[in-house]
Amino acid sequence: MSDFRPTTTRELEAVVAEAVAREEPMELVAGGSKRGLGRPLQLPHRLDLSAFAGIGLYEPEELVLTAGAATPLADIEAALGERRQMLAFEPADWRALLGSERAAPTLGGAIACNLAGPRRVRQGAARDHFLGFSAVSGRGEAFKAGGRVVKNVTGYDLPKLMAGSYGTLAALTEVTVKVLPRSEAMRTLVLRSLDDEAARRAMSAALASPHEVSGAAHLPEAVSPSGARTLLRLEGHGPSVEARVRALAEELRAYGTIDVLGDADSESAWRAVRDAEPFAPFADRTIWRVSVAPTDAPAVAARIAKTLDTRHFYDWGGGLLWLAVKGAQDGGASVIRAAFASGHATLIHGPQALRLQVAVFQPQPPALATLAARVRDGFDPRRILNRGRMVPEA
Amino acid sequence: MMRAMEMPIPDAGTIAGRDQIAADLRALVAPDAVIAAEDERRAYETDGLTAYRQSPLLVVLPSTTEEVARVLGYCREHGVKIVPRGAGTSLSGGALPLADGILLGMGKFNRILEIDFENRVVVAQPGVTNLGISNAVEHRGFYYAPDPSSQIACSIGGNVAENSGGVHCLKYGLTTNNVLGIELVLMTGEIVRLGGKHLDAEGYDLLGILVGSEGLLGVVTEVTVRILKKPTTARAILLGFPTSEGAGACVAKIIGAGIIPAGMEMMDRPAIHAADDFVHAGYPRDVEALLIVELDGPPAEVEHLIAAVEALARQCGVVSCRISASEEERLTFWSGRKAAFPAVGRISPDYYCVDGTIPRRCLADVLRRMSALAAAHGLRVANVFHAGDGNLHPLILYDANEPGELARAEELGADILRLCVEVGGVLTGEHGVGVEKRDLMGTMFTAADLDQQQRLKCAFDPQGLLNPGKVFPQLHRCAELGRLHVHHGKLPFPDLPRY
Numbered sequence: 001m002s003d004f005r006p007t008t009t010r011e012l013e014a015v016v017a018e019a020v021a022r023e024e025p026m027e028l029v030a031g032g033s034k035r036g037l038g039r040p041l042q043l044p045h046r047l048d049l050s051a052f053a054g055i056g057l058y059e060p061e062e063l064v065l066t067a068g069a070a071t072p073l074a075d076i077e078a079a080l081g082e083r084r085q086m087l088a089f090e091p092a093d094w095r096a097l098l099g100s101e102r103a104a105p106t107l108g109g110a111i112a113c114n115l116a117g118p119r120r121v122r123q124g125a126a127r128d129h130f131l132g133f134s135a136v137s138g139r140g141e142a143f144k145a146g147g148r149v150v151k152n153v154t155g156y157d158l159p160k161l162m163a164g165s166y167g168t169l170a171a172l173t174e175v176t177v178k179v180l181p182r183s184e185a186m187r188t189l190v191l192r193s194l195d196d197e198a199a200r201r202a203m204s205a206a207l208a209s210p211h212e213v214s215g216a217a218h219l220p221e222a223v224s225p226s227g228a229r230t231l232l233r234l235e236g237h238g239p240s241v242e243a244r245v246r247a248l249a250e251e252l253r254a255y256g257t258i259d260v261l262g263d264a265d266s267e268s269a270w271r272a273v274r275d276a277e278p279f280a281p282f283a284d285r286t287i288w289r290v291s292v293a294p295t296d297a298p299a300v301a302a303r304i305a306k307t308l309d310t311r312h313f314y315d316w317g318g319g320l321l322w323l324a325v326k327g328a329q330d331g332g333a334s335v336i337r338a339a340f341a342s343g344h345a346t347l348i349h350g351p352q353a354l355r356l357q358v359a360v361f362q363p364q365p366p367a368l369a370t371l372a373a374r375v376r377d378g379f380d381p382r383r384i385l386n387r388g389r390m391v392p393e394a
Numbered sequence: 395m396m397r398a399m400e401m402p403i404p405d406a407g408t409i410a411g412r413d414q415i416a417a418d419l420r421a422l423v424a425p426d427a428v429i430a431a432e433d434e435r436r437a438y439e440t441d442g443l444t445a446y447r448q449s450p451l452l453v454v455l456p457s458t459t460e461e462v463a464r465v466l467g468y469c470r471e472h473g474v475k476i477v478p479r480g481a482g483t484s485l486s487g488g489a490l491p492l493a494d495g496i497l498l499g500m501g502k503f504n505r506i507l508e509i510d511f512e513n514r515v516v517v518a519q520p521g522v523t524n525l526g527i528s529n530a531v532e533h534r535g536f537y538y539a540p541d542p543s544s545q546i547a548c549s550i551g552g553n554v555a556e557n558s559g560g561v562h563c564l565k566y567g568l569t570t571n572n573v574l575g576i577e578l579v580l581m582t583g584e585i586v587r588l589g590g591k592h593l594d595a596e597g598y599d600l601l602g603i604l605v606g607s608e609g610l611l612g613v614v615t616e617v618t619v620r621i622l623k624k625p626t627t628a629r630a631i632l633l634g635f636p637t638s639e640g641a642g643a644c645v646a647k648i649i650g651a652g653i654i655p656a657g658m659e660m661m662d663r664p665a666i667h668a669a670d671d672f673v674h675a676g677y678p679r680d681v682e683a684l685l686i687v688e689l690d691g692p693p694a695e696v697e698h699l700i701a702a703v704e705a706l707a708r709q710c711g712v713v714s715c716r717i718s719a720s721e722e723e724r725l726t727f728w729s730g731r732k733a734a735f736p737a738v739g740r741i742s743p744d745y746y747c748v749d750g751t752i753p754r755r756c757l758a759d760v761l762r763r764m765s766a767l768a769a770a771h772g773l774r775v776a777n778v779f780h781a782g783d784g785n786l787h788p789l790i791l792y793d794a795n796e797p798g799e800l801a802r803a804e805e806l807g808a809d810i811l812r813l814c815v816e817v818g819g820v821l822t823g824e825h826g827v828g829v830e831k832r833d834l835m836g837t838m839f840t841a842a843d844l845d846q847q848q849r850l851k852c853a854f855d856p857q858g859l860l861n862p863g864k865v866f867p868q869l870h871r872c873a874e875l876g877r878l879h880v881h882h883g884k885l886p887f888p889d890l891p892r893y
Contacts, residue, residue, distance in 0.1 A: 020878065021880045059753070059755070060650060061646040061647075061650040061754070061755065062649075062753050062754055062755065062784075063649060064753075084652060085652075114594065114595075114599070116593075116594070120593060124567070124571055125593070125594055127594075127599055127602055128567065128571050137846060139878060141842055141846070142842065143840070143842045143843045143845075143846040144839070144840075144843055145839075145843065145846070145847070147751075147819070147820040148753070148818060149751040149752065149753060149783070149784050149818075149819050149823075150564070150751075150783045150784070151559060151563065151568070151751045151780070151783040151784065151785045151824060152751055152820040152822070152823060153556065153568075153606050153822050153823065153824055153825075153827075154820045154821045154822050154827060154831075154835070154838060155827065155835065155838075155839065155843075155844075155847050155865065156603060156606070156607055156847050156850055156851075157557065157570065157602055157605065157606045157607075158846075158847065158850070160570070160599045160601075160602025160603055160605075161598060161599055161600075161602065161603050161850070163599060163602070164594070164595060164598065164599050165598055165599075169598075180654065181652030181653070181654065182652070184652070204512050204513070204514075207514060208511060208512075208514055208536075208623055209623055210535070210623040210624060210625050210692075211692070212691065236691075236695065237652075237695055237698055237699065239694040239695060239697075239698045240691055240692055240694055240695030240698065242694070243692040243693070243694035243695065244692055244695075247692065291592040291593050291594055292591075292592050293513050293591035293592055294512070294513055294591075295510075295512045295513055316593060319592060319593055320593070342590045342591065343590070343592040344594075344595075344596035346596070361596055362596035364596060364597055365586065367582075367584040367585075368586050368597070368600070369597075371580070371586070371600065371853065371854070372597050372598050372600070374852075374853035374854075375598055375600070375850065376598075377849075377853065377876070378846075378849030378850050378852055378853050378875075378876070379846070381876065381878055382878070390597060391597075
């Protein structure tokens with residue numbers, strides 16, 4: 001086992017080229033906070049990318065920021081905060097969930113895993129904010145794609161492909177992201193004691209309103225000691241938020257008493273949803289994220305609960321179902337994946353043996369799995385980068 | 395006037411076999427869906443980039459996904475090239491036919507399959523127009539946000555191929571941010587689904603790659619898009635500036651103040667005059683730059699932001715400021731901008747629309763250098779500009795009947811795009827590369843960058859049969875691109891940095 005820590009693109013090219021020549025795969029690491037995400041790796045080499053860090057160019061008025069891929073998210077957020085801007089895709093911090101509290105998540109890592117917080121419903125995921133990059137492919141060749149302007153259709157949209165590829169196509173060295181103004185005010189409407197289906201209807205109604213709801217989550221009683229809570233977030237310019245709070249509360253009157261959280265309480269409530277804090281008491285369980293059509297979600301959760309001992313909650317207006325499963329042989333994989341016809345389930349946290357045993361990412365139909373492998377062939381034909389991170393690779 | 399664009403050399407054997415191929419295809423699709431007669435094929439010889447024309451080998455108009463799959467399977471088996479076409483409104487020649495290629499017209503895929511208000515999505519066939527989607531959900535107060543100028547005519551399948559934008563994409567995103575799923579036919583003839591009513595991909599984001607792939611990776615046969623509720627109110631503010639610097643500074647201040655307008659458009663003096671002469675929008679005529687800023691949301695927000703924008707404009711030397719007092723007036727403000735292209739068409743026999751994006755801060759500099767370039771080529775330029783996101787649309791005025799003018803217009807267009815890249819921008823913001831900007835790709839990308847893009851193409855279409863001659867200036871064989879030049883010792887392994 002060797003560690004390599006290239007400091008320039010040329011060195012990185014040389015390291016990967018040598019690994020290609022020897023056919024010896026390497027695990028990509030920068031902050032190391034998400035090493036426990038995806039299939040477990042035991043590869044002969046570790047490729048430490050932490051030298052590719054630092055904010056290169058931040059132009060608040062252009063709404064763009066370019067930084068080394070290994071720049072800690074904390075540094076990015078501090079720089080953006082000074083100009084009252086943010087990464088609108090709200091990257092989650094799963095360190096507590098994954099047991100990597102001491103590691104520092106990086107911007108490149110958030111992009112490589114295509115993270116998205118509760119604002120997914122309004123502002124999209126990392127993929128939607130990723131404008132351009134420089135990288136070294138699994139062929140050991142430096143290349144770039146995209147640009148540093150928000151509107152660009154020149155060539156294939158390779159940033160989309162890199163987002164969510166878990167470091168299996170190329171090692172990102174520099175990334176450019178779109179940033180957005182932070183909201184002046186944030187309020188949260190809290191509906192009480194709704195069952196899953198009523199909560200889903202309330203969330204759908206809120207998201208179908210013109211009030212620009214930027215978060216819609218439901219915490220059933222089993223994960224919310226003070227009783228079931230449905231959270232709806234409104235944010236933006238002060239006068240606008242106040243007007244929208246009033247209008248939305250009026251429209252949702254039929255769902256019972258509505259409380260309104262102010263800025264600080266809203267911040268912490270949504271951070272908790274983003275980071276899956278409702279599952280903190282269930283850390284010994286297997287944690288899944290299931291993406292389905294919002295209207296399907298309550299039935300999917302109920303179907304799974306018939307067979308498995310689960311706790312669950314919803315984000316993305318119902319479209320994201322978080323599950324904490326206890327005691328199933330396969331972590332619940334077969335029951336969960338049989339519970340929906342369209343969508344995908346990802347194993348987020350569980351014992352290493354389990355993550356080797358079951359498919360961490362939703363298995364694809366053969367035509368798509370073959371296509372994905374051919375895409376990988378084009379970037380990393382010898383499977384040098386993070387071999388086996390997404391699917392088993394010999 | 396017809397011009398030849400250097401396209402892959404047509405295969406004489408394929409052209410000679412036209413009748414046989416037509417007969418074969420008639421067994422695979424409805425017999426009347428294959429068009430072989432020369433005069434009927436000619437109807438498809440061009441798209442929105444009318445300077446280039448080429449009659450296709452054959453036209454096939456399938457009406458089911460299975461027919462598309464059979465046609466693609468046939469093409470793969472027989473090595474026949476194929477060019478997909480939506481409504482044919484591409485401004486970059488994306489649907490320009492090939493003499494030895496089948497033109498696959500998707501116009502019969504014109505039905506909306508499902509409207510799901512609870513999940514806020516519409517499932518449509520690719521030939522449905524962009525506006526057709528909004529129209530189908532308007533009765534419940536919804537709309538589809540991306541709104542390219544051609545939205546009456548352009549198809550949603552074409553929007554997916556080109557990742558189309560529009561005036562509202564600064565706030566609401568491009569096509570790629572609003573498409574949730576597609577059904578796709580691969581060159582293998584396989585039918586696959588990417589995404590759906592749920593969010594994000596289970597593996598590689600192949601949906602994200604398909605959007606904007608200009609018909610080079612597969613043929614889309616169904617599209618699922620997100621719809622939004624219309625904002626409660628929208629108002630526009632019309633701002634006239636004595637200099638483009640002032641207008642550019644105002645745009646920067648608005649964004650810098652944390653305001654993301656629903657739309658922010660700029661026009662220069664020639665465009666203002668042409669548009670105002672045409673539709674009498676009441677634009678100020680003694681200004682160098684006009685900004686239309688639209689704010690949407692609840693009335694309280696719109697009022698608050700209109701006041702904020704007005705104050706920022708005052709700091710930037712605005713000389714004319716009007717706020718729409720009614721919906722009618724808001725639409726009047728927009729009427730000139732929306733009619734800018736035909737308006738320019740009235741003052742010049744022909745015009746050539748360029749599409750580049752620049753960092754906004756470079757606006758005044760780019761406009762100045764563009765004027766100099768235009769003068770050097772002996773041509774005039776009118777500018778309309780998606781100011782919010784830096785997407786320029788210089789309209790080069792020329793007369794195709796004057797020998798050499800089209801060539802000069804194209805040279806000027808290329809110079810303008812090189813300028814965009816030089817200041818840190820890109821070759822195309824929303825119209826696509828197509829054939830038009832193909833040969834300029836090298837100004838933005840290295841050979842290694844382009845090779846890597848083509849390796850992605852190889853994963854989908856190793857024979858290079860789908861829309862060849864578009865996007866990439868040089869076509870390499872996939873076997874050659876895939877070859878790995880294994881070489882030890884760029885640096886000796888022991889010397890590689892480690893710790």
